[in-house]
Amino acid sequence: MAVPRSGGHISAAPPTLADVAELAGVSRQTVSNAVNNPDLLRADTLARVQDAIDKLGYQPNRAARSLRTRASHLIGLRMPALQEGTANAMMDRFVHSFVEAAADTGYHVLLFYGDPADPLDGYDELLRSTAVDAFVVTDTHLGGQQTTWLQSRRARFVSFGRPWTQPDAKHPWVDVDLAYGAEIATEHLIERGHSKIAWIGWHKDSLLGEERRSGWIHAMHTHGLSTTGLASRTEDSISSGKAAADAILDETEPTALVCASDTLAMGVLHALFERRLRLGEDIAVVGFDDSQVAQTVPPGITSVRPPLEEAARELVKALEELLATPSYAAPGVMLKPALTVRGSS
Amino acid sequence: MAVPRSGGHISAAPPTLADVAELAGVSRQTVSNAVNNPDLLRADTLARVQDAIDKLGYQPNRAARSLRTRASHLIGLRMPALQEGTANAMMDRFVHSFVEAAADTGYHVLLFYGDPADPLDGYDELLRSTAVDAFVVTDTHLGGQQTTWLQSRRARFVSFGRPWTQPDAKHPWVDVDLAYGAEIATEHLIERGHSKIAWIGWHKDSLLGEERRSGWIHAMHTHGLSTTGLASRTEDSISSGKAAADAILDETEPTALVCASDTLAMGVLHALFERRLRLGEDIAVVGFDDSQVAQTVPPGITSVRPPLEEAARELVKALEELLATPSYAAPGVMLKPALTVRGSS
DNA sequence: ACCATGGCTTGGAACGATCCAGAGTTCCAC
DNA sequence: GTGGAACTCTGGATCGTTCCAAGCCATGGT
Numbered sequence: 001m002a003v004p005r006s007g008g009h010i011s012a013a014p015p016t017l018a019d020v021a022e023l024a025g026v027s028r029q030t031v032s033n034a035v036n037n038p039d040l041l042r043a044d045t046l047a048r049v050q051d052a053i054d055k056l057g058y059q060p061n062r063a064a065r066s067l068r069t070r071a072s073h074l075i076g077l078r079m080p081a082l083q084e085g086t087a088n089a090m091m092d093r094f095v096h097s098f099v100e101a102a103a104d105t106g107y108h109v110l111l112f113y114g115d116p117a118d119p120l121d122g123y124d125e126l127l128r129s130t131a132v133d134a135f136v137v138t139d140t141h142l143g144g145q146q147t148t149w150l151q152s153r154r155a156r157f158v159s160f161g162r163p164w165t166q167p168d169a170k171h172p173w174v175d176v177d178l179a180y181g182a183e184i185a186t187e188h189l190i191e192r193g194h195s196k197i198a199w200i201g202w203h204k205d206s207l208l209g210e211e212r213r214s215g216w217i218h219a220m221h222t223h224g225l226s227t228t229g230l231a232s233r234t235e236d237s238i239s240s241g242k243a244a245a246d247a248i249l250d251e252t253e254p255t256a257l258v259c260a261s262d263t264l265a266m267g268v269l270h271a272l273f274e275r276r277l278r279l280g281e282d283i284a285v286v287g288f289d290d291s292q293v294a295q296t297v298p299p300g301i302t303s304v305r306p307p308l309e310e311a312a313r314e315l316v317k318a319l320e321e322l323l324a325t326p327s328y329a330a331p332g333v334m335l336k337p338a339l340t341v342r343g344s345s
Numbered sequence: 346m347a348v349p350r351s352g353g354h355i356s357a358a359p360p361t362l363a364d365v366a367e368l369a370g371v372s373r374q375t376v377s378n379a380v381n382n383p384d385l386l387r388a389d390t391l392a393r394v395q396d397a398i399d400k401l402g403y404q405p406n407r408a409a410r411s412l413r414t415r416a417s418h419l420i421g422l423r424m425p426a427l428q429e430g431t432a433n434a435m436m437d438r439f440v441h442s443f444v445e446a447a448a449d450t451g452y453h454v455l456l457f458y459g460d461p462a463d464p465l466d467g468y469d470e471l472l473r474s475t476a477v478d479a480f481v482v483t484d485t486h487l488g489g490q491q492t493t494w495l496q497s498r499r500a501r502f503v504s505f506g507r508p509w510t511q512p513d514a515k516h517p518w519v520d521v522d523l524a525y526g527a528e529i530a531t532e533h534l535i536e537r538g539h540s541k542i543a544w545i546g547w548h549k550d551s552l553l554g555e556e557r558r559s560g561w562i563h564a565m566h567t568h569g570l571s572t573t574g575l576a577s578r579t580e581d582s583i584s585s586g587k588a589a590a591d592a593i594l595d596e597t598e599p600t601a602l603v604c605a606s607d608t609l610a611m612g613v614l615h616a617l618f619e620r621r622l623r624l625g626e627d628i629a630v631v632g633f634d635d636s637q638v639a640q641t642v643p644p645g646i647t648s649v650r651p652p653l654e655e656a657a658r659e660l661v662k663a664l665e666e667l668l669a670t671p672s673y674a675a676p677g678v679m680l681k682p683a684l685t686v687r688g689s690s
Numbered sequence: 691a692c693c694a695t696g697g698c699t700t701g702g703a704a705c706g707a708t709c710c711a712g713a714g715t716t717c718c719a720c
Numbered sequence: 721g722t723g724g725a726a727c728t729c730t731g732g733a734t735c736g737t738t739c740c741a742a743g744c745c746a747t748g749g750t
Contacts, residue, residue: 014473016736027700032738042698059473063411064736067705072408074455082441092437095456096427103458103467108476110419111440111456113448122448128359128404131453238641266641273643278621293638296583296611298618361706372730377708387728409706412735 015056024052035060066130074110075102075319076132078123080139081116090289090306091138094160097312098136105320107133119145127155134319140164140173141208147171158318160311162332164207172318172330174311178208178288181304181337182215182258185286188302188339189256190223194284198230198254200244200264209233212260212288230254234264241267249275256284256345262291265301284345299343306337360401369397380405411475419455420447420664421477423468425484426461435634435651436483439505442657443481450665452478464490472500479664485509485518486553492516503663505656507677509552517663517675519656523553523633526649526682527560527603530631533647533684534601535568539629543575543599545589545609554578557605557633575599579609586612594620601629601690607636610646629690644688651682 021028026049033040034049041049052058066072077098080091099109110132114122119142126132133156137146140161147169150157163169189197199216202209213231220227229252234240241264248254249271259265265287269279277283280299287294290305314333322328366373371394378385379394386394397403411417422443425436444454455477459467464487471477478501482491485506492514495502508514534542544561547554558576565572574597579585586609593599594616604610610632614624622628625644632639635650659678667673 014475017738018736028736029701029738030699033699036738040698045698057473059470061412061736062474062476063408063417064705065738066408067406067412067707067736068738070705077456079441079444082438093427096424099424099456100458108471109456111422111444111454113445125404126453128402129407130359131407263641266643270643276623292636293641296608296638297642298611298615362708363706373706374708374731375729378729381708385728390728406706409735410708412706412737413708415735 014061015058016061017058020049020052020056020058023056024049070130071133071323072131073107074132075107076110076112076123076126076135078114078135078138079111090291090308094138094308094312097309098315101309101312101316102319105316107316107319119143120149123150123155124153127153133323134158136160136315136319141206144169156322156326158315158322160315162334170329172315172322172328173332174314174318175332175334176306176311176337177334178212178304178306178337179215179218181288181306181339182212182260183219184215184337184339185258185288185302185304186216186219187223188341189258189284189286189345190219190225192256192284192345194256195225196230196252196254197225197256197258198232198248198252199227199258199260200232200234200241200248200268201260202236203233209260216258236261236263238263238267238270241265242270243267245271254283256286258286260288262287262289262294262301262303265303266293266297269297269301280343280345286339286345290340294340294342302342302345303340304337305340307335310335359406360403361406362403365394365397365401365403368401369394415475416478416668417476418452419477420452421455421457421468421471421480423459423480423483424456435636435653439483439653439657442654443660446654446657446661447664450661452661452664464488465494468495468500469498472498478668479503481505481660481664486551489514501667501671503660503667505660507679515674517660517667517673517677519659519663519678519680521651521656521680521682523557523649523651523682524560524563526633526651526684527557527605528564529682529684530603530633530647530649531561531564532568533686534603534629534631534690535564535570537601537629537690539601540570541575541597541599542570542601542603543577543593543597544572544603544605545577545579545586545593545613546605547581548578554605561603581606581608583608583612583615586610587615588612590616599628601631603631605633607632607634607639607646607648609633610648611638611642614642614646625688625690631684631690635685639685639687647687647690648685649682650685652680655680 017028017031020031026045031049034046038046102109112122112126135150135155135157137157137159138161140147140159141164144163144165147159147163157171159171159173162173162175186197199213201213217227232244232248234244245268257268259268265285268285272279272283279285285301287301287303290303294301294303318330362373362376365376376394379391383391447454457467457471480495480500480502482502482504483506485492485504486509489508489510492504492508502516504516504518507518507520531542544558546558562572577589577593579589590613602613604613610630613630617624617628624630630646632646632648635648639646639648663675
């Protein structure tokens with residue numbers, strides 16, 4: 001092999017194992033070992049091969065390696081749906097953290113698109129064509145469709161988000177304890193002297209919403225505060241956040257509001273703006289997710305910040321284990337969020 | 346071939362060409378043709394093969410196909426640096442649009458991470474291992490390091506952003522005419538009756554900044570308005586936006602402000618908040634990029650919206666041409682942004 | 691001196707697809 | 721009825737890597 005390659009001295013095609021082998025005067029397999037099992041080689045042989053590798057700038061061809069080892073070193077991640085006008089920049093921060101964490105362990109991220117109407121769209125193709133080694137699933141709170149399906153296809157995956165509806169799910173997962181988040185948010189307000197603290201949250205059928213709400217209730221009751229007339233449930237949108245805020249401000253006149261999301265908090269801000277109330281002075285507001293918006297809007301919205309970087313690292317760790325040991329069953333990991341205090345409280 | 350596969354009836358390994366061929370009673374090559382060149386087959390044969398494909402749920406193995414055709418159908422995209430606190434959600438929207446546009450043409454996006462300090466980090470490895478067919482480069486305004494390097498490595502790529510510093514660059518690119526954006530933003534304010542319209546922009550060495558600024562100047566002069574004492578140059582951060590706004594509000598008392606970015610606009614909002622001025626009533630503000638923040642902050646910030654979805658589609662189109670015809674040299678595409686009018690003006 | 695041992699290296703086969711050249715059919719014109 | 725083109729289909733080689741089993745060679749114990 002190692003026939004003269006196509007071009008002149010600037011070779012268009014990348015060098016192959018055979019090229020390196022010829023230059024180093026060893027067999028293909030020895031070069032392969034130099035790359036994958038260096039300790040099998042005698043020191044001087046290894047040095048010679050390394051030299052040749054460096055000289056040629058050799059890098060194993062990914063497709064060939066994938067074909068043989070049945071591993072692509074790619075992790076599939078379905079692009080979370082983009083909600084215009086909703087401040088869910090959280091997912092973007094997660095994707096970012098995940099790509100970074102995965103890079104450390106030699107994995108890259110294959111981003112794919114799926115029809116938002118079909119939570120399973122896109123997975124099948126990648127699975128069947130063995131394009132990825134595993135998936136990261138992010139929207140478990142929308143029901144366990146993806147995880148159930150992936151499990152049935154014997155696909156490997158981890159999820160960011162606990163298996164809400166399947167308590168017996170065996171896949172590794174990482175989630176953030178947002179009941180605790182709501183609790184520290186509420187306690188922060190109590191510390192600041194507030195006692196009439198309202199909750200603006202999501203509908204009853206939202207698992208995430210009930211979870212967060214329970215933290216507020218727990219904190220209020222622990223401190224002997226009443227919650228009657230102070231809770232509101234609505235959609236996760238700015239306009240419904242505003243409507244909810246308007247209603248609750250008229251009815252019970254709370255001095256502080258805890259919102260289940262930054263989006264709702266923005267709705268509250270709209271209500272305040274209209275009433276010419278000053279955020280952080282006339283009334284305190286705490287949000288959830290620590291989005292861009294919370295960080296930048298004056299005077300800054302105090303917000304519960306999920307530790308996305310840590311979550312990403314944990315997920316990558318779980319993925320590594322999972323790919324090393326197919327039968328790996330990890331206990332779920334629950335992380336605690338922190339409160340970022342800003343001018344709004 | 347087509348030996349009995351490992352397991353029982355629930356086969357763990359995905360079916361291969363050979364499996365389909367056996368079931369359909371044809372050769373491997375015929376199945377391959379059924380997938381890639383259906384019109385080469387007789388109608389009844391095609392139907393039979395299709396049947397077998399459907400029955401087995403066959404999907405070509407990506408690694409094997411890549412190896413043989415030297416095409417991975419993956420586009421590399423380096424994760425843009427995440428600036429905490431800066432409202433550059435624009436890039437996330439672009440990534441999203443791009444993934445979606447690429448999916449339509451059968452391409453997936455390989456997201457990779459590179460050390461923010463080294464604009465070239467990450468590219469080399471993917472290139473040498475032939476992991477991707479092409480790259481999308483996004484930060485051309487930081488200087489043409491990436492494009493120059495990629496060109497020298499004979500890599501295929503397109504860029505979102507014009508080749509600022511290399512007027513003779515041959516690669517396809519798509520960009521948004523932000524001078525025009527600044528112009529329509531300014532004209533919008535003029536229409537609303539403003540005449541003392543200030544500019545809060547970036548430093549002189551920012552190509553992007555000068556570009557945008559020129560649009561403001563052009564609009565002002567066209568309408569016979571003076572720009573003296575109304576321009577300010579600073580960093581792209583909230584705090585410096587606030588400082589610039591403070592200075593210019595004290596000095597020249599403009600009735601409207603055009604900002605080179607939403608980040609600067611947020612800085613302005615901070616200044617207004619401190620001065621207890623009401624956005625959109627006491628003073629008008631227009632931002633750039635139409636970020637989440639601009640969309641959600643009450644009463645909404647009028648902002649220049651780059652047509653990212655269209656840009657993504659154009660880039661994918663250029664990529665297709667480029668990959669089909671290696672020598673393809675496209676003229677750059679310049680897109681016009683639109684103004685999204687909100688309560689701030 | 692001989693065989694077993696272990697360290698190091700090797701050539702052939704395989705992963706699953708496509709390229710290529712050729713073989714078999716069909717069909718029509720002469 | 722024969723030649724030839726056009727249409728279908730096939731088997732072998734190949735992409736670049738890793739797996740596998742075997743080979744080579746020095747070492748050391750008997």
